Amino acid sequence: MSDALGFPDGFVWGSATSAYQIEGGWNEDGKGSSIWDIFCREPGRIADHSSGDVACDHYHRWQEDLELISQIGFNAYRFSIAWPRVQPSGKGRVHEAGLAFYDRLVDGLLQRGIQPYVTLYHWDLPQALQDDGGWPQRQTAERFGEYAAVVAQRLGDRVTWWATHNEPFVAAFVGHLFGEHAPGLQDPAAAFRAMHHLLLSHGLACDAIRSACRPEVKVGIVLNLNPVHPASDSDQDRQAARRFDAALNRIALDPLFRAAYPEELAPLIESLVVDLEDGDLKRIAQPLDFLGVNYYSRSVVRHDPDFALIQASQVHPPGRDYSQMWEIYPEGLGEILTRVWVDYVRACPGLPILISENGVPVPDGLDFDGRVRDVRRIRYLRDHLVQVRKALASGLPIRGYFVWSLLDNFEWAHGYQMRFGVIYVDHATGRRVIKDSGRWMTQVIRANGLAPESGF
Ligand code: GCO
Numbered sequence: 001m002s003d004a005l006g007f008p009d010g011f012v013w014g015s016a017t018s019a020y021q022i023e024g025g026w027n028e029d030g031k032g033s034s035i036w037d038i039f040c041r042e043p044g045r046i047a048d049h050s051s052g053d054v055a056c057d058h059y060h061r062w063q064e065d066l067e068l069i070s071q072i073g074f075n076a077y078r079f080s081i082a083w084p085r086v087q088p089s090g091k092g093r094v095h096e097a098g099l100a101f102y103d104r105l106v107d108g109l110l111q112r113g114i115q116p117y118v119t120l121y122h123w124d125l126p127q128a129l130q131d132d133g134g135w136p137q138r139q140t141a142e143r144f145g146e147y148a149a150v151v152a153q154r155l156g157d158r159v160t161w162w163a164t165h166n167e168p169f170v171a172a173f174v175g176h177l178f179g180e181h182a183p184g185l186q187d188p189a190a191a192f193r194a195m196h197h198l199l200l201s202h203g204l205a206c207d208a209i210r211s212a213c214r215p216e217v218k219v220g221i222v223l224n225l226n227p228v229h230p231a232s233d234s235d236q237d238r239q240a241a242r243r244f245d246a247a248l249n250r251i252a253l254d255p256l257f258r259a260a261y262p263e264e265l266a267p268l269i270e271s272l273v274v275d276l277e278d279g280d281l282k283r284i285a286q287p288l289d290f291l292g293v294n295y296y297s298r299s300v301v302r303h304d305p306d307f308a309l310i311q312a313s314q315v316h317p318p319g320r321d322y323s324q325m326w327e328i329y330p331e332g333l334g335e336i337l338t339r340v341w342v343d344y345v346r347a348c349p350g351l352p353i354l355i356s357e358n359g360v361p362v363p364d365g366l367d368f369d370g371r372v373r374d375v376r377r378i379r380y381l382r383d384h385l386v387q388v389r390k391a392l393a394s395g396l397p398i399r400g401y402f403v404w405s406l407l408d409n410f411e412w413a414h415g416y417q418m419r420f421g422v423i424y425v426d427h428a429t430g431r432r433v434i435k436d437s438g439r440w441m442t443q444v445i446r447a448n449g450l451a452p453e454s455g456f
């Protein structure tokens with residue numbers, strides 16, 4: 001590293017998206033419906049009554065988007081594959097037109113010198129599999145293994161970096177316990193079973209990818225991880241924070257790295273995951289080639305007897321800095337990276353960490369002269385990159401950083417009200433404008449180090 005603010009040679013600078021959030025083309029070229037296609041049509045599910053039917057129209061505008069990635073200077077791009085494009089009913093028949101789209105995308109990235117980082121599942125389960133019971137059913141994990149094999153056979157000659165899942169916690173609990181994401185259930189048993197099967201399917205997909213790809217393939221998983229802090233020094237709040245950490249972070253980390261669920265959750269897992277079989281945890285705990293960490297914020301937690309499952313819930317301390325969705329807490333990135341390293345990754349020599357998402361929803365828009373001066377986003381990215389730089393300086397094996405997101409896109413239950421992009425999208429016309437944060441990222445990437453905030 002050249003100087004106090006420089007990053008290591010070869011550091012990966014990327015941006016990230018997901019299929020449902022940007023592609024649109026929801027029923028084109030034989031694509032099957034996903035649970036999000038159906039969920040968005042249910043009244044009251046999406047704040048602005050929108051859907052990903054068109055989204056950023058990336059399905060048609062992908063070449064323009066690749067040009068923009070190039071123009072900003074990112075050397076990597078993380079995107080997800082829509083399972084219902086590849087297998088419209090989630091099993092059996094493989095749909096050539098769907099695979100061909102991703103084929104072109106991968107070729108287009110490689111031609112521009114941008115490394116593809118593929119995520120196989122970013123929450124858009126084929127509806128036909130939901131109709132058969134979805135993630136709470138074990139057979140869905142088996143279907144996912146088959147789907148992984150299909151995609152890996154097709155793209156594995158060119159794609160090195162594969163994430164099986166994005167944020168299994170969110171897919172399981174926000175989708176099956178809080179009911180805020182598809183499929184919109186509020187059922188603890190379904191949520192815990194979904195979590196187990198998502199993790200199991202990760203193990204099955206690891207096997208499938210490794211046997212279909214070149215030996216240098218890198219297989220990992222992407223987790224949402226938050227440091228969890230007690231709302232007060234009381235014993236009750238501290239214990240609540242421990243339980244919350246088990247339910248949010250260790251529920252994925254412990255099975256993946258230690259082949260065990262956290263002991264705080266044992267009674268819930270034993271009573272709810274009725275089909276946990278011998279061998280499942282071993283399959284889940286396959287050696288990883290990388291760990292993807294998505295970081296946005298921390299969780300501050302108090303004892304809460306009203307939330308029966310873990311008697312803990314989140315509070316939002318006054319007087320802090322907030323975005324439209326969460327507290328802005330850059331130190332938390334350093335904290336979670338260090339914790340993941342000490343508690344899990346250090347025991348796996350050679351295992352790199354990727355910051356696979358980091359970004360912020362703050363209001364922004366076109367100014368009179370056509371520029372988007374998103375100064376709060378620049379500040380957010382810079383403050384978080386300072387934390388990454390510090391973690392690198394203390395020896396953590398961090399290989400890359402991906403901004404969430406490339407484009408303003410469909411932010412799930414919030415619809416289009418949240419803008420996370422370093423590229424502004426006019427959702428009425430599809431027009432794209434690189435924001436000041438995108439231009440700032442260009443300077444960071446060129447310098448391979450932190451650019452000053454001034455000038456933007
Ligand atoms: C997530 C998802 C993204 C979200 C982002 C902001 O990882 O939660 O990967 O789809 O858009 O996190 O909420």
